[in-house]
Amino acid sequence: MTEQSFDVIVVGAGLMGSAAARHLAEMGVKTALVGPAEPEVKAAHTGVFASHYDQARITRKIDARKNWSRFSQAAIKRYEEIEEKGGVSFFSAVGAIIAGPEVGDGSDFILNARRNAVTDGVAHEALRGAALAARFTDFAFPEGILALYEPSEAGWINPRAHVRAEIAAARSTGAYILCDEVVRITEEHGEARVVCAGGDVLAADKVVVACGAFSKSEGLLPDPIPTRVYARTIAFFELDAEEAARLAGMPSVVYLPPDLSADPYILPPVRYPDGKTYIKIGGDAVDRELGSVAEMIDWFRSGGDPSAGAAMADILTGLMPGLRYHSVSFDSCVTSFSPNGNPFIYPQSDCIIALTAGNGAGAKCADELGRLGALVATGGTIPADMYEGAFAP
Numbered sequence: 001m002t003e004q005s006f007d008v009i010v011v012g013a014g015l016m017g018s019a020a021a022r023h024l025a026e027m028g029v030k031t032a033l034v035g036p037a038e039p040e041v042k043a044a045h046t047g048v049f050a051s052h053y054d055q056a057r058i059t060r061k062i063d064a065r066k067n068w069s070r071f072s073q074a075a076i077k078r079y080e081e082i083e084e085k086g087g088v089s090f091f092s093a094v095g096a097i098i099a100g101p102e103v104g105d106g107s108d109f110i111l112n113a114r115r116n117a118v119t120d121g122v123a124h125e126a127l128r129g130a131a132l133a134a135r136f137t138d139f140a141f142p143e144g145i146l147a148l149y150e151p152s153e154a155g156w157i158n159p160r161a162h163v164r165a166e167i168a169a170a171r172s173t174g175a176y177i178l179c180d181e182v183v184r185i186t187e188e189h190g191e192a193r194v195v196c197a198g199g200d201v202l203a204a205d206k207v208v209v210a211c212g213a214f215s216k217s218e219g220l221l222p223d224p225i226p227t228r229v230y231a232r233t234i235a236f237f238e239l240d241a242e243e244a245a246r247l248a249g250m251p252s253v254v255y256l257p258p259d260l261s262a263d264p265y266i267l268p269p270v271r272y273p274d275g276k277t278y279i280k281i282g283g284d285a286v287d288r289e290l291g292s293v294a295e296m297i298d299w300f301r302s303g304g305d306p307s308a309g310a311a312m313a314d315i316l317t318g319l320m321p322g323l324r325y326h327s328v329s330f331d332s333c334v335t336s337f338s339p340n341g342n343p344f345i346y347p348q349s350d351c352i353i354a355l356t357a358g359n360g361a362g363a364k365c366a367d368e369l370g371r372l373g374a375l376v377a378t379g380g381t382i383p384a385d386m387y388e389g390a391f392a393p
């Protein structure tokens, strides 16, 4: 057993935690980052899971939610720096489309997104009708849809590679990295102790809990965190080399259909570790809440809900009628939402800080959320001139 002391320990080496650790280390703070590696076989794994076990997450500056647009603007600005410092590239700047009905029910989505883009001067093209169809010939958007196309500094990130880059950069700045699951955090006389499954015990003045959905695990945070965790099924369309090459310039897409029946998002062709190339669609129509950590683990092991996956697949084939694919497969993941739509970044006690609730957009914004977590862990506050609302329950 080793026992070491730090200024700050970050628990959870995921998207937000790895970013927080890098920022802390670069601030000159004696930092440790503790979290397990991705399980090799999900179905057989009994420990914690994470929402970054994938090859692609959409990144874009335009968002209907002002804070989330601002978080991603700040994060995207630093992608190149993180790639360089970590020696790992993770960003594919293929562009992104955000689209939704321009009038009537649901129009808030795209109109708020446009307002935020205009206010912050985010470069984009507004397209509709024949101009939209001519510009993006692979998509059959119905009449009445307004699409905002971000041609640059948007597209997708590889979340695994993003985490690797942040960890490498944190390590090179002096952070201590421990690959283990934390089973308990205790606090006494102004000092916190972090107990790991392998027997290590680390001590620190502050502990940042950035365990994603698993921040709800007993023994980590002193107060239960009021995030709502939802089961998500994703559908993967396997493409052959010719179809992947044909769609090579495809942007990422976030789309609210006119019937508001689902919330789909689509990733362009991405090569996966199995050597195959897939287009991915997610954004289930039905929100199934997972009430306990045991349910989350079961869900991650399940591989998703085939009926939800089939519904997503229908949306994709409707939107991309010319898509040629071999097969469709499904997988499972979870998203964590806070009641007011902001991430939780706040001290729960003298020593323990919560950093979680990605609200479906935590990947694109991860480096900024990590920076804000580092700020709060070192006694700072979230800048009110940039971000609005509460970051605590």
Ligand SMILES: Cc1cc2nc3c(=O)[nH]c(=O)nc-3n(C[C@H](O)[C@H](O)[C@H](O)COP(=O)(O)OP(=O)(O)OC[C@H]3O[C@@H](n4cnc5c(N)ncnc54)[C@H](O)[C@@H]3O)c2cc1C
Binding pocket: 011, 012, 013, 014, 015, 016, 017, 034, 035, 036, 048, 049, 050, 051, 052, 056, 057, 058, 059, 180, 181, 182, 183, 210, 211, 212, 213, 214, 215, 217, 232, 233, 234, 265, 282, 333, 334, 335, 355, 356, 357, 358, 359, 360, 361, 362, 363, 364, 365
């Ligand atoms: C299907 C799907 C698609 C998504 N698409 C997008 C998208 O396109 N764009 C976007 O911006 N966002 C997207 N998201 C959301 C994004 O992935 C999450 O917001 C993001 O992963 C949250 O980051 P996090 O660091 O809070 O949690 P995670 O990425 O889940 O990381 C948490 C970390 O904590 C660790 N951990 C857990 N318990 C413990 C413990 N006891 N001890 C130590 N470590 C622990 C885990 O191992 C993990 O590494 C998507 C999510 C899903 C599920």
